[in-house]
Amino acid sequence: IRTEMHKTFVATIPVTEMDNPLTRSIDSTDSRGMLRMLRQSDAQLFSGFLDLPSVYDPEIVSVIEGVSKVAADMLTSPKNLIVMTGCGTSGRMAYFCSRVFNNYLRSKNREPQMRYLISGGDKSLIMSYELPEDDPILGASDLKSLESGDPEQKILLIGITCGLSAPYVMGQIQHALSHDRYRVVLMGFNSTEFAREKKIEKWEGHSCRSVVQDLLKKSQNSPNYFILNPSVGPEPVAGSSRMKGGSMTKILLEIILKTAVEISENSGNFDPAVVKILGNFERAYRETYMSATELAQVVDMAALSLRNPKGHLYYIGKDTLGIMGFIDASEMFDTYGEDYFTIRGFVEGGWPEIRNSEGNLTEISPLFHVSTEEFQLEIISQLEDCDSVILAELGSGNFHEISAKNREIMKGVKNRGSKTALLLFGNFAENFKLKEEHAALFDKVVKFQLEKTEILPEVHSLAEFSAKLVFNGISTSSCIQKGRVFNNRMINLSVSNDKLFHRSVGIIASLASVSEEIATQSLIRS
Secondary structure, eight states: OHHHHHHHHHHHSOGGGSOOGGGTTGGGSOHHHHHHHHHHHHHHHHHOSTTSOOTTSHHHHHHHHHHHHHHHHHTTSTTOEEEEEESTHHHHHHHHHHHHHHHHHHHTTOOOOEEEEETTGGGGGTSOOOGGGGOHHHHHHHHHTTOOSOTTOOEEEEEEOTTSOOHHHHHHHHHHHTOTTEEEEEEOSSOGGGSOOOOOTTOTTOOHHHHHHHHHHHHTTOTTEEEEOOOOOSOSSBTOTTTHHHHHHHHHHHHHHHHHHHHHHTTTOOOOOHHHHHHHHHHHHHHHHTTHHHHHHHHHHHHHHHHSTTOOEEEEESHHHHHHHHHHHHTHHHHHOOOTTTEEEEETTOHHHHOOTTOOOGGGOGGGOOBHHHIIIIIGGGOOTTOEEEEEEEEEEEEEOOOHHHHHHHHHHHHTTOEEEEEEEEEEEEEEEEOHHHHTTOSEEEEEEOSOOOSBTTBOHHHHHHHHHHHHHHHHHHHHHTTOEETTEESSOOOOSHHHHHHHHHHHHHHHTOOHHHHHHHHHHO
């Protein structure tokens, strides 16, 4: 009986939309309990879920190695490109990894060959633009814009859609399958049979499922086509793929790109060490949650701010840690219905440092004022004692000094009476100390002791992964305490595209114990 129930359970609901049994009471515990539940859920990044393949299983490792070798082949000629594309968090991780590895290539005096596409364009790095996700024609058009007139150009397309059902990405894959210049990877975290079969407007003769089936056939007959879909288990908040889906996207992309770079640097004479790199990420996960008790105090601080109708939460950081903070903040509207100005991230240097493809977006609106300099000029004077400001920094050794610029910012924050926290990521000595006058600027200081922070010189992927887990933990736990989650289901999401419509139907059907038909009718009537 249990076996048949298990088969029915797995066969009817995509894993990315299931509620996670580990977190069903996450709305009724304290901050430390929430982080412990997130720790259990994040363990599934590496252990997998039920009898589905995990990222460590040989069939998945083999695909990662195959994709890495094709990516390395792209790097043999500067005319070729590696294009990573996705919607929402998937697109933001595509941008993030593209930026990181282009910077690395530049540091080696090599041509930056990484590109990213995100549905809705670069505005989607900050705001939620859900409707373009449903447009396969737009997706194909965006991809075509990266093609050169050179018929010898080759492009590796890595299409990322956690549920294997983003029409924007599927339109790109369908286009790529029809042109010889492309090698294609579909990355997601469901079994292929869960690709949506629903007809899509203006895309006659195609569906997400039909594209997946076409790719599956090609992958069985050619070494240039892949489906990479390890199971990471249900999200801790059902459907919130910004969390484990985003984390595994980052892990996979960075393993592929690191390996490709090393193969190209060694003239092809390099054996991929996929399992070893996975082990480094898994160790960083464990090391991060070793500080869960201390981090819970920061969550308490942030939750207190968000529960206040006038309160705000701000992240501040330099380079990739600052970018990881503003990515986390950008996801709060469509996930929890938070106002865009309630949770924000700021990066030292702003858009020139962010290095997005569309350039400086400051003129769009005040929301796109994302530099720490703009935080200092525009935000500090408006702060109140109900606000929280979190600074994230890399560190190492036995001593850490906050920069003069950040000391000035945090002094201004403290003078307004706001709550402050410092998050330090790195390999610290046992006798590590923070200068006393610097420590006085923060109500909470949490140190995340990581054995390694880099996967390549100056590529701090492990520290960034740790920071992502931490930022996700802070924002998710705070929004849960604000009442945005019931059991482990989001209940204040914005129904702004096809995916979120179907997710909302599932939430109504589950919580009200009604059929999907009744849930659909109820949602439409509302």
